Amino acid sequence: MQPLTNDTLTAGGSPPAHPDAEVRRTLGGIADTLLRTHNVRRTDRLWPADYTVFTTNPLSVAYGACGPALLLRSAAGAQGSGAAALPAEVASWMLSRPLGTDTYPPGLYVGLAGIAWAFHDLGWEDRGEAVMAMLHTSPLLYDEPGMLLGIAGWGLASLRFHARTGKQVYLDRAVQAGDELLRTARQEGDTCYWPSARDASVHYGYGHGASGIALFLLHLHLVTGDARFRSYAVRALEFDLAHASESGLGLQWQRVRDDPVVYPYWIHGGAGVGSVLVRFRDLLGIERYGDLARRVADDTFVKYTYSPGLFEGMAGIGEFMLDMYSSTGERAYRDRARDIAGTILWFRVENEDGIAFPGRWLNRIAHDYATGSAGIGMFLSRLVTPGRRAFVDLDRP
Numbered sequence: 001m002q003p004l005t006n007d008t009l010t011a012g013g014s015p016p017a018h019p020d021a022e023v024r025r026t027l028g029g030i031a032d033t034l035l036r037t038h039n040v041r042r043t044d045r046l047w048p049a050d051y052t053v054f055t056t057n058p059l060s061v062a063y064g065a066c067g068p069a070l071l072l073r074s075a076a077g078a079q080g081s082g083a084a085a086l087p088a089e090v091a092s093w094m095l096s097r098p099l100g101t102d103t104y105p106p107g108l109y110v111g112l113a114g115i116a117w118a119f120h121d122l123g124w125e126d127r128g129e130a131v132m133a134m135l136h137t138s139p140l141l142y143d144e145p146g147m148l149l150g151i152a153g154w155g156l157a158s159l160r161f162h163a164r165t166g167k168q169v170y171l172d173r174a175v176q177a178g179d180e181l182l183r184t185a186r187q188e189g190d191t192c193y194w195p196s197a198r199d200a201s202v203h204y205g206y207g208h209g210a211s212g213i214a215l216f217l218l219h220l221h222l223v224t225g226d227a228r229f230r231s232y233a234v235r236a237l238e239f240d241l242a243h244a245s246e247s248g249l250g251l252q253w254q255r256v257r258d259d260p261v262v263y264p265y266w267i268h269g270g271a272g273v274g275s276v277l278v279r280f281r282d283l284l285g286i287e288r289y290g291d292l293a294r295r296v297a298d299d300t301f302v303k304y305t306y307s308p309g310l311f312e313g314m315a316g317i318g319e320f321m322l323d324m325y326s327s328t329g330e331r332a333y334r335d336r337a338r339d340i341a342g343t344i345l346w347f348r349v350e351n352e353d354g355i356a357f358p359g360r361w362l363n364r365i366a367h368d369y370a371t372g373s374a375g376i377g378m379f380l381s382r383l384v385t386p387g388r389r390a391f392v393d394l395d396r397p
Helices: 017-037 066-078 088-096 112-121 125-135 151-165 168-184 210-224 227-242 270-284 287-300 314-328 331-345 373-384
Strands: 186-188 191-193 251-254 349-351 354-356
Touching: 017 066, 017 331, 017 354, 017 373, 066 088, 066 112, 066 373, 112 125, 112 151, 125 151, 151 168, 151 210, 168 210, 168 227, 191 210, 191 227, 210 227, 210 270, 227 270, 251 270, 251 287, 270 287, 270 314, 287 314, 314 331, 314 373, 331 373
Parallel strands: none
Antiparallel strands: 186 191, 349 354
């Protein structure tokens, strides 16, 4: 297989036919593997996944069944066959898992909010709304502030359900989330932030830091018109920007305050902050944020790293490059995303079941969204079929 490097691109930035065809073949191979490797006899997980599935729950977006199920739907669309139905035994397994606030947290990527969102996207609208109602009774509702696990995540899901259903209750819940974030924000000069309750640390970036919270508050402002949410959204993003590290190429971020390492990744690092900057530029029309996003993109782009995954690997960086292409229309960013895809494809494992990818530490096949085939597949799907980014972008009236 010829790598999708810049050397394979034709003059003017238009790729030859085979790179996208190879990506589509890989997507089809991932889907084949998911259709052949699910195990409905198990109750702890449906597909092979990162070990975190055993310490969280079997349905979550990040590590459970929802991520691969959504990838099957997305891959079918990228192949031009429409949204394919899940196998009946997979749907039955997912819908029969017992849910409750005693065993499932409320958050977006590891809890009920993401499961509700996924169920709704998979066509199980009533079940999705029932899960949303359940999460708002959680005793953990306000424990964490961030996007990955906490208030910002379930607040974003509430906005998504309001956009899809038009029901006021979901907007009311989103405002409830926003009001709590405003109440608990800590001030640092003209900026604001939220320490993590899990480790009492100050995190930077999308998953646990101020940037992810900023994106939710921005979406909330655009729906409600409430200037308070816009003000705190800007101040939260400015907090992360104030704590960037300058490099010869652009801007970098630590995972937490006093961390000696800087990261290019999505859940923590430059790709996550950059993705938020792109959306602030597009949604508020502030060109400064676009200029900063370019600097982050220049520093974040790498052709090689040890992990192909979405949360802490190349697929998340590739998604940021697609964000930049969508925002600017500049082919250089699309070419960077293709270049990253080419490197990711070197990690493929092909056998009689189809195509799979190794997860964290590259020591086992994983089909989950955070570390494995599902998250990688979502990036590849968006590469060949441009569109909104799952669990990040919202429908607009």
